[in-house]
Amino acid sequence: MKTRFFSSRLDNPPYIHPYQAYLFILPGLIIYAVFVLWPILNTARYSLYDWTGFSDPVYIGLDNYAELWNDDDFWLALQHNAFFVIFYSILPIMLGLFLTALMTRRTLRGMTLFRTGLFIPQVMSPVVVGIIWRWLFAYDGPINELLLALGLDGWVRPWLGDFTWARYAVGGVGVWVQYGLCMVLFIAGAQSINTDLYDAAAVAGANAWQEFRHVTLPGLRQQILVAFVLTFIAALRVFDLVFVLTRGGGPGKETIVTSLLIYREAFQYNRAGYGAAMALVLTVIIVTVSALVMRLQASEEDAQ
Template sequence: MVTKRRDWGAIGFLLPALIVYLSVIVIPVFYSFFISLFEWNGIRDMKFVGFGNYKTLFTNDPIFIISIKNNLIWIVLTLLLTMTVALMLAVILNKKFHGRTFFRGFFYFPSVIAPIAVSIIWRWMYEPNFGFINQFAQSLGSDFFQTWLSNPKTSLYAIFAANLWAVVGQSMILFLAGLQTVSVDALEAATIDGAGAIKRFIHITIPYMRETFIIVFATLIIAGMKVFDIVMGLTAGGPNNSTEMLSTYMYSQSFRYNNVGMGTTVACIMVLIMLFIIVPYISFTAKEQ
């Protein structure tokens, strides 16, 4: 009987969290999928179209294809550049030197700035006529001039550079925490055996930081899939849809064009893409531990 009381007590404590989880996560997800099966403007009666919205997006919507392509480019750049820069900063700032606490805070500070504020800062940085970047290049005697945000060839990468500045500090902090878990004894033993700094980093440091890499990898992919604020603040998906993301296209369909069914379909596709990428990766890495 005592065991049963303890079980009911545990259920009682878990029940509030379960209710919140169901009402905030599970039910909205299934309801969103339900809405994606309809043609609906949010006001009038819903017209059932089955998987028609999904078919339209993949077969007759070039902007949606551009959005997926841009999100994939963003994720690749994030994994190649953001992770690399964050890891390099973490390794450097993990060493003992005077002022390292200041530099840790200096590189982390942009992460606490609101994304819309970051977009305002970088909009002025990219301003063609008197923005810092063009003005700095011209002060060096160069006739360099670039319309960063209005040029479809550079706009996406310009936004990514601004985002890199803003988010690299968060990943750096995670890597710094992971570096604290590396065994000092293992590093000293490898040094005695004649292993250089690169070999120690590859064969000792990285394996000890496996869990950290999993967390950083997952968080960066999720952030890359749902990037919204900085894109809306700098280009709002333009010029000519060249910086359209799945999140911005979802917003446009739902609130600009009053096509709630189609916008919800884009949201469901975003969730499925994240599940297909993240779940297998985490499952695979967890088995190797």
């Protein structure tokens, strides 16, 4: 039974026995299972316990989730994450599309230079990005100096400490980080659009906007979905950037985000069980939205 199962159903070349595949996978899989998979399952388990991280966990059913439901800070943090989706996903995608529209259908010199340069914020540590922008946004920093020089004295303010503007300042940094990634994704996608479509558009007398609207944009649907998933996940996970920019959610609670709350509850207030419940909710949101968008992408691929 076993030999037939291995040899005839699976058409491997004769020198390979399928069991060898398991041997090739096993070393990595063990590390992955112990340090990634097992902890994920335990996050789900701990979320049902009252547990400080040091004490013996006490099973309390869904009490952590009930508390979460009534936790104003948690809802506020989720709202901020949603707010950052605008700055991490929507605006960078629009900006990326705009730059792509500029660059496609035109032979430009120095494309590599632009691409390399605009992509740099993506590869930098968010901590470094945070340090740089904290310096730029400082009360006596370059941005306020520029405003003074332009005579816009009324606009000078401690951007990251301002109750109204701190969120927008943090969001603005998000745009600056993410649009390069979107642009590079879209340029790669635009290169695979059939050039006949552009020729047809030119023959039909389409102007630049019409060409973009009817040829480039539909051709980039896949890339836009991918860009959305990647930047959406980034917006929901944002941690280090806020940790540095506003020293962990200030002023007041104006820029508090979910991952900061998880960190605070689990590792500063010793409420590991409650933190695990938060972490699980965040994970479920991320995985659900990613899976839904990917599904949409897959079904479109089938339709084509």
